[in-house]
Amino acid sequence: MSPTVLSAIWRQLPFFIWLVALWMLLWAQFTVLSLLTGIVVAIFVTRIFRLPPVELSGRVNLWWGFVFVSEFLLAVVRGSLLVAWQVINPARYPGTAIIGVPLVTDDDLIMSHVGVTASLIPGSLIVDVDRDRRILYLHIIGVRDAADIEAQRRSVMHWEKRIVRVVGSRTQVEKIRAAEEGRR
Numbered sequence: 001m002s003p004t005v006l007s008a009i010w011r012q013l014p015f016f017i018w019l020v021a022l023w024m025l026l027w028a029q030f031t032v033l034s035l036l037t038g039i040v041v042a043i044f045v046t047r048i049f050r051l052p053p054v055e056l057s058g059r060v061n062l063w064w065g066f067v068f069v070s071e072f073l074l075a076v077v078r079g080s081l082l083v084a085w086q087v088i089n090p091a092r093y094p095g096t097a098i099i100g101v102p103l104v105t106d107d108d109l110i111m112s113h114v115g116v117t118a119s120l121i122p123g124s125l126i127v128d129v130d131r132d133r134r135i136l137y138l139h140i141i142g143v144r145d146a147a148d149i150e151a152q153r154r155s156v157m158h159w160e161k162r163i164v165r166v167v168g169s170r171t172q173v174e175k176i177r178a179a180e181e182g183r184r
Helices: 003-027 032-048 062-088 108-120 146-167 170-183
Strands: 096-102 124-130 135-141
Touching (some): 108 124, 108 146
Antiparallel strands (some): 096 135
């Protein structure tokens, strides 16, 4: 095999492994048979549905990964409790809004991670993405005033910062730091 083919295989290996793991999670079976069928399905999917190769940054910061997962779990619990309270609170109807949140980084993978994270936290949902201008549009509930809208924007920007610190390149981390300094 040529070095370029080996390089391409090496770059796509994390996605291949993720497909196999996803297959095993979907079937809730962690057996040899599940592993083998997952490999077959991953080969089929990667050969039939060819996608352009995604360039990974090549770095994963485990400490920031732990921080991200911890904060994410707390945000899911907090969001669940807030949405439940908004549903059962007879005193007021929760306001809603659709907001646009500009992202700092221009990486499609980071944008996807931020969108998925924002959508998994109860109370917000991605409704549109403007890839060219790097804007995520969210539908949010529980809005009383402009301060709530700004708080939600800051929250999405916070998730972008966390995700970049976990898997972003050094250039993306510097971009996030510069944007943070500019907002102060």
